[in-house]
Amino acid sequence: MKGIVFTAFVQYVEDTFGDLIVEQMIAGCDLATDGAYTSVGTYDHGEIIQMVVELGRLSGRNVPDLVKGFGYTLFGTLVTGYPEVVNHVEDSFGLVATIDNHIHVEVRKLYPDADLPTFSHEFRGPDELHLLYESERGLADLAEGLLIACFEYFKEEIELQREDLSDGAGTRVAFNMRRVVN
Amino acid sequence: MDLSEIQKRKLRREIAARLEAERLLEERSRELYDKGQTLEKLNGTLEARVAANTMQLQRANAMLTILHDTVLMAAEVDTFDEALERCLRAIGEFSGWPLGHIYQRASGDADVLTSSGLWFVQNPTLFKNFQEITKETNFAKGVGLPGRIWERGAPVWIKDVTQDDNFPRADGRTRLNVRCGFGFPVQIKGRVAAVLEFFNDEAFERDEQLLTLLKSMGEQVGRVLERQEAHRQQRIAREDAERANQAKSRFLANMSHEIRTPMNAILGLTELVLDGEVTNTQREYLSTVLASGESLLSLVNDILDLSKIEANAVTLERTVVNLHEIVFSVMRSMATQAHVKEIELLCSIQSEVPEFICGDKTRIQQILINLVGNAIKFTQQGEVELKIATSVNASKQQELSFLICDTGIGIAKEKQETIFQEFEQADASTTRQFGGTGLGLSIVSRLVGLMNGTIQIESVVGNGSKIGFSIAESHYGTGVQDQIPATAGPGSIYELDQQAPEKSLAGSRVLLLEGNERHQAIFADWITRFGGDVVIASAVSEVSGKLQKNMLSKEDVDFVFVASPLLDSSDGRLFKGFLRSFPDSTQIMLMLDSTTHWQDPADHDQLAICKHLRKPLNYAEVVNAIYQLQGIEKISRDAGEKAPDTLAAGPRDLRVLVAEDSVVNQKLAVAMLHKLGHEVVIANHGKEALAAIEAHEFDLVLMDIQMPEMDGFEAVRTLREAEVDTRLPVIALTANAMRGDRDACLEAGMDAYLSKPIRLQRLADVIESVCHSR
Numbered sequence A: 001m002k003g004i005v006f007t008a009f010v011q012y013v014e015d016t017f018g019d020l021i022v023e024q025m026i027a028g029c030d031l032a033t034d035g036a037y038t039s040v041g042t043y044d045h046g047e048i049i050q051m052v053v054e055l056g057r058l059s060g061r062n063v064p065d066l067v068k069g070f071g072y073t074l075f076g077t078l079v080t081g082y083p084e085v086v087n088h089v090e091d092s093f094g095l096v097a098t099i100d101n102h103i104h105v106e107v108r109k110l111y112p113d114a115d116l117p118t119f120s121h122e123f124r125g126p127d128e129l130h131l132l133y134e135s136e137r138g139l140a141d142l143a144e145g146l147l148i149a150c151f152e153y154f155k156e157e158i159e160l161q162r163e164d165l166s167d168g169a170g171t172r173v174a175f176n177m178r179r180v181v182n
Numbered sequence B: 001m002d003l004s005e006i007q008k009r010k011l012r013r014e015i016a017a018r019l020e021a022e023r024l025l026e027e028r029s030r031e032l033y034d035k036g037q038t039l040e041k042l043n044g045t046l047e048a049r050v051a052a053n054t055m056q057l058q059r060a061n062a063m064l065t066i067l068h069d070t071v072l073m074a075a076e077v078d079t080f081d082e083a084l085e086r087c088l089r090a091i092g093e094f095s096g097w098p099l100g101h102i103y104q105r106a107s108g109d110a111d112v113l114t115s116s117g118l119w120f121v122q123n124p125t126l127f128k129n130f131q132e133i134t135k136e137t138n139f140a141k142g143v144g145l146p147g148r149i150w151e152r153g154a155p156v157w158i159k160d161v162t163q164d165d166n167f168p169r170a171d172g173r174t175r176l177n178v179r180c181g182f183g184f185p186v187q188i189k190g191r192v193a194a195v196l197e198f199f200n201d202e203a204f205e206r207d208e209q210l211l212t213l214l215k216s217m218g219e220q221v222g223r224v225l226e227r228q229e230a231h232r233q234q235r236i237a238r239e240d241a242e243r244a245n246q247a248k249s250r251f252l253a254n255m256s257h258e259i260r261t262p263m264n265a266i267l268g269l270t271e272l273v274l275d276g277e278v279t280n281t282q283r284e285y286l287s288t289v290l291a292s293g294e295s296l297l298s299l300v301n302d303i304l305d306l307s308k309i310e311a312n313a314v315t316l317e318r319t320v321v322n323l324h325e326i327v328f329s330v331m332r333s334m335a336t337q338a339h340v341k342e343i344e345l346l347c348s349i350q351s352e353v354p355e356f357i358c359g360d361k362t363r364i365q366q367i368l369i370n371l372v373g374n375a376i377k378f379t380q381q382g383e384v385e386l387k388i389a390t391s392v393n394a395s396k397q398q399e400l401s402f403l404i405c406d407t408g409i410g411i412a413k414e415k416q417e418t419i420f421q422e423f424e425q426a427d428a429s430t431t432r433q434f435g436g437t438g439l440g441l442s443i444v445s446r447l448v449g450l451m452n453g454t455i456q457i458e459s460v461v462g463n464g465s466k467i468g469f470s471i472a473e474s475h476y477g478t479g480v481q482d483q484i485p486a487t488a489g490p491g492s493i494y495e496l497d498q499q500a501p502e503k504s505l506a507g508s509r510v511l512l513l514e515g516n517e518r519h520q521a522i523f524a525d526w527i528t529r530f531g532g533d534v535v536i537a538s539a540v541s542e543v544s545g546k547l548q549k550n551m552l553s554k555e556d557v558d559f560v561f562v563a564s565p566l567l568d569s570s571d572g573r574l575f576k577g578f579l580r581s582f583p584d585s586t587q588i589m590l591m592l593d594s595t596t597h598w599q600d601p602a603d604h605d606q607l608a609i610c611k612h613l614r615k616p617l618n619y620a621e622v623v624n625a626i627y628q629l630q631g632i633e634k635i636s637r638d639a640g641e642k643a644p645d646t647l648a649a650g651p652r653d654l655r656v657l658v659a660e661d662s663v664v665n666q667k668l669a670v671a672m673l674h675k676l677g678h679e680v681v682i683a684n685h686g687k688e689a690l691a692a693i694e695a696h697e698f699d700l701v702l703m704d705i706q707m708p709e710m711d712g713f714e715a716v717r718t719l720r721e722a723e724v725d726t727r728l729p730v731i732a733l734t735a736n737a738m739r740g741d742r743d744a745c746l747e748a749g750m751d752a753y754l755s756k757p758i759r760l761q762r763l764a765d766v767i768e769s770v771c772h773s774r
Helices: A003-017 A019-027 A045-059 A063-081 A092-110 A140-153 B003-076 B080-095 B128-136 B144-152 B208-275 B280-310 B323-340 B361-377 B428-434 B440-450 B481-487 B493-499 B517-529 B540-548 B564-568 B572-580 B601-607 B619-630 B644-649 B663-675 B686-695 B712-722 B741-748 B760-773
Strands: A118-123 A128-134 A158-164 A172-179 B099-104 B112-121 B156-158 B180-188 B191-200 B319-322 B344-349 B356-359 B383-392 B398-406 B455-459 B465-472 B509-513 B533-537 B559-563 B587-592 B609-614 B655-659 B679-683 B700-704 B730-734 B752-755
Touching: A003 A019, A003 A045, A003 A063, A019 A045, A019 B003, A045 A063, A063 A140, A092 A118, A092 A128, A092 A140, A092 A172, A128 A140, A140 A158, A140 A172, B003 B080, B003 B208, B080 B099, B080 B112, B080 B191, B080 B208, B099 B128, B112 B128, B112 B144, B112 B191, B144 B156, B144 B180, B144 B191, B180 B208, B191 B208, B208 B280, B208 B663, B208 B760, B280 B440, B319 B323, B319 B361, B323 B344, B323 B356, B323 B361, B323 B383, B344 B517, B356 B361, B361 B383, B361 B398, B361 B440, B361 B465, B440 B455, B440 B465, B493 B619, B509 B517, B517 B533, B517 B619, B533 B540, B540 B572, B559 B564, B559 B572, B559 B619, B564 B572, B564 B587, B572 B601, B609 B619, B655 B663, B655 B686, B663 B679, B663 B700, B663 B760, B679 B686, B686 B700, B686 B712, B700 B712, B700 B760, B712 B730, B712 B741, B730 B741, B730 B760, B741 B752, B752 B760
Parallel strands: B344 B383, B509 B533, B509 B559, B559 B587, B587 B609, B655 B679, B655 B700, B700 B730, B730 B752
Antiparallel strands: A118 A128, A128 A172, A158 A172, B099 B112, B099 B191, B156 B180, B180 B191, B319 B356, B383 B398, B398 B465, B455 B465
């Protein structure tokens, strides 16, 4: 997993729960990196899972909510780091539709070893978009957080329905998005 | 965990992250560097490949250019050897190989290749020995480099001739300085005709690209040479054909010459015998001999004419002639033929047709006689009319157009195109039925061509024919105006206009009694042209009707022209009575067919016919006759009606030397000259003639041109050189009817020229003119 996700995660924990929790979380995990991440590196995704689980234990909040919250902050980080991604599109559906065909293609050029989830989409009308998330890592919650932050970024009101197609494993999840037209 | 501990850990973590980032950066840089290196290497390889490809392309381009040039060159050059040599040079210069040479098969079926002696040499000293050996060495199929190329019909490459066991020119003893060699064949029609070989003093690997080029070069050159050879063969064939045709023409000319000489004797002597005392039967037989002889002679003349035209030996005379006079004299000469068959012969000339043109009188007559004669021959009833007008041709040039219309049997469409070719008649049966050689129209069409004109035919079988021909103004129209006064004679329109410029028929009323409608129209046109007023009738009742209606009064009629057939018709008595009822002031003229002898003296006197006119009418003469009757003074000369006894009017008792090698012609000359009352001495050739002139005194010499020992030209030249104050008249006799003979004769010093066959009247005339002018 790309280092930017790890640095963003550590930053999110620090901003949300404070330095102490960060240190306790890192200390409570068995990390090869000892929590020293750089955005240009690539790290085992197991480390982030360990850290989220430890953070849950430390903060007493459930893991899916934590991951969703992280996704929400991660969107802001990505937009700041890679503004061209959002400059090319007009709204959140436009952005979602470009993930697989455009964003991930570019990501692979930069990081040939990146192991990316697949996002297949299908417009079911001008105001309805269907997105299927598939990844071994089961980070559908992260995706959901990213989507919500995205809707906010474009200042759009969109209903989001989530349906797990992998018996709760979060590896194959359908997101149905419907634009609320006022 | 206290604050400092937390901060320490965080710091530690950040340092570790920075180091990790730096390591990654370093790693990435390394990677980038390596990739850059690879790219550079790749770039270098690419550049090298591009350079190599470019070179190859350039070479291929150069090869295509050389191939293209070779093909162009091969098409330009005249000989096979030249093509090969230039091909050799082109390849030598292109490849940079220092020595090139060509082996050839001496002929298409030669079984060895021999040196052609054609070389491309960059370094004469280096390959001196090899060249010597090559000159001496022939190759059979399969032997050596040339023999192998011949056998395979494809290029061969020898990397090192010293290592090659089929290279006889390298015997191991002589230093050749030759290492590498290649060559290719030039094939014509699939057979190797030549082998081009090249040598170098270094060994080279087989160059496929070059060999491919050479292969196609050999093919191209071969193909071009093939075509060239085919063209050459065609040219030879054409030249042969032209030569053969010319030979044929010459043969025909000679043959007709040979025939004319004896014909001369036959006709002349027959005429002489007829002139003497013969029984009626003999006269009949001899007349047939004369007529047959004359028709044979005219056939021979046709053949001679045609062969002269084919041999381009005909040039047209260009003098100012009276076209109307030519036309009417032709019409008159054809009149008997037409009138015997009771065919009306008519001639209309539009007023804008010039009377005087520049042209060849004899040839125009010949064309008209042929066409009008044909029209009469193939017409059984009705009329033949010659119409002359001016028109403008396709290239907007003024031209004279002649149209001969008949009411005869016509010519089928498919025959109309071939009818102008020699020996073609409309139908093979035509010859049997109508006679003729089929040469006439062919000669006519060629003569028309010489006059820058065209000839065409329009006909429907059973419905008559129209043959039209034209003479371009470029031919007939130059420099005519100035010469008219000198040429115009009495009876010409020019002369009539000079005599009475104010159109003296103005106010004259002319009554025409004529049954033929075309003749009515033509006649009326002429009279109107001179200002006269014409009333036409073909029956008495028509005139009576007009008289009754007070449209015409007999007193007003100045001239009556009456066609003789009307007087012989069932209405004849009516007509005669009608004519008699005119007052004395009315002049009556009778128009006779050439065959009619309307000479009932009683009628003549009663009708008070003041003049007989013969058809076809020359209207200028008609007008002239009217002028005469009106008292406008002019001299009328009846041309061509010379009395036979004018022979006696010439000089007599001359001493004449006849230089002539043919015994028959000698006899003829003696007989004719005796008849004219002269004394004759014979010489057999020029030398004898000169001796005779030396020994005796003569008043006149008749000199044949073609004689053994000394010909007529040389004899007369020698004679003229010897003469001091005197000049003996010499008349040339020749069977050559070629143009230019006359000039040659006069130039040699002859005084006059007689073309055989010699006729009595012509001979008398020429003798008179020569002796009078003395």
